Amino acid sequence: VAAFGVATVFSESKAGDYEAVKKDIIDTLDDSDWDDGSWGPVLVRLAWHASGTYEKKSKTGGSDGATMRYAPESTDGANAGLDKARAKLEAVKAKHPWISYADLWTLAGATAIEAMGGPKINWKPGRTDLPAPAPGVASAKIPPNGRLPDASKGPGVNGVDHLRFIFHKMGLDDRDIVALSGAHALGRCHPDRSGFDGPWTHSPITFSNLYYVELLENFWIEKKLPNGVLQYRDPDDTIMMLPSDLALLADPVFKKWVVAYARDEKLFFEDFSKSFGKLLELGVTRGQASSGGLSSIPIIGPLI
Numbered sequence: 001v002a003a004f005g006v007a008t009v010f011s012e013s014k015a016g017d018y019e020a021v022k023k024d025i026i027d028t029l030d031d032s033d034w035d036d037g038s039w040g041p042v043l044v045r046l047a048w049h050a051s052g053t054y055e056k057k058s059k060t061g062g063s064d065g066a067t068m069r070y071a072p073e074s075t076d077g078a079n080a081g082l083d084k085a086r087a088k089l090e091a092v093k094a095k096h097p098w099i100s101y102a103d104l105w106t107l108a109g110a111t112a113i114e115a116m117g118g119p120k121i122n123w124k125p126g127r128t129d130l131p132a133p134a135p136g137v138a139s140a141k142i143p144p145n146g147r148l149p150d151a152s153k154g155p156g157v158n159g160v161d162h163l164r165f166i167f168h169k170m171g172l173d174d175r176d177i178v179a180l181s182g183a184h185a186l187g188r189c190h191p192d193r194s195g196f197d198g199p200w201t202h203s204p205i206t207f208s209n210l211y212y213v214e215l216l217e218n219f220w221i222e223k224k225l226p227n228g229v230l231q232y233r234d235p236d237d238t239i240m241m242l243p244s245d246l247a248l249l250a251d252p253v254f255k256k257w258v259v260a261y262a263r264d265e266k267l268f269f270e271d272f273s274k275s276f277g278k279l280l281e282l283g284v285t286r287g288q289a290s291s292g293g294l295s296s297i298p299i300i301g302p303l304i
């Protein structure tokens with residue numbers, strides 16, 4: 001009873017009030033000192049990288065556990081910069097200490113998509129946090145590095161094969177791959193994180209199908225950046241594509257969906273919502289002590 005009393009003193013919202021958490025996530029997005037004025041894109045990337053480590057065969061990885069807080073996942077080069085996104089969400093966690101980090105990160109991604117004009121995402125709560133492993137002890141519940149895609153693979157069939165290898169391993173299909181890639185309408189690359197530089201579209205804080213439109217209709221010129229990294233720039237040198245982005249044009253099935261989403265934004269929104277919802281659910285085992293060791297938070301009220 002005493003512990004319950006303490007929790008209510010420090011918590012500003014009732015356990016299970018996900019609408020209150022969503023509101024505070026939305027309130028943290030706008031920031032004129034951060035990139036293009038919104039934390040939204042990097043929060044979407046956090047939710048995706050937390051989830052995209054899932055391996056269907058071994059049923060390991062995924063967003064459950066919030067394992068990116070621990071090595072080796074925290075030090076994976078693919079996650080460079082996401083420490084800032086996680087730190088940004090600490091203020092929201094402090095206001096709603098009852099929510100797990102695993103739920104908070106995925107809810108932040110889903111909320112950011114919606115707040116930037118994207119489709120509603122069917123997010124469900126119930127993830128638990130893996131307790132910190134003892135120092136020096138490797139935990140089998142923390143996924144190894146190397147499960148996230150490598151942007152330098154492309155623009156040809158090596159990129160196609162790589163995307164299939166990475167996403168099929170999660171249990172996602174070709175249509176999911178192309179739909180999810182449309183998130184690159186948002187945000188930008190940072191030389192100090194991935195080595196690549198610049199945004200994919202001219203409206204990087206609005207969710208749209210412009211990624212596909214640019215991919216198809218622009219000219220993409222190979223450019224070597226001062227750090228030696230190869231990427232593709234438009235003739236005005238204002239936006240860019242990764243080698244892996246151009247791989248979506250190098251396969252007939254991928255290209256079919258690129259064309260479909262470029263032509264029909266409504267179809268893209270519907271497909272993205274389904275695929276992103278699926279991504280956030282990968283490996284989530286609600287109410288099983290094996291997922292995190294802590295008892296899971298009961299699901300109270302309607303799912304968001």
Ligand code: CCH
Binds near residue numbers: 035041151
């Ligand atoms: Fe991505 N992404 N992504 N990406 N990504 C990067 C940034 C964002 C790849 C590579 C990169 C998805 C798929 C892929 C976002 C969402 C998604 C960066 C730059 C690289 C590199 C990182 C930096 O320098 O800050 C590759 C390869 C793939 C292959 O599929 C998927 C799927 C999603 C979400 C559904 C978002 C959003 C960003 C912008 C982050 C920011 O900080 O602005």
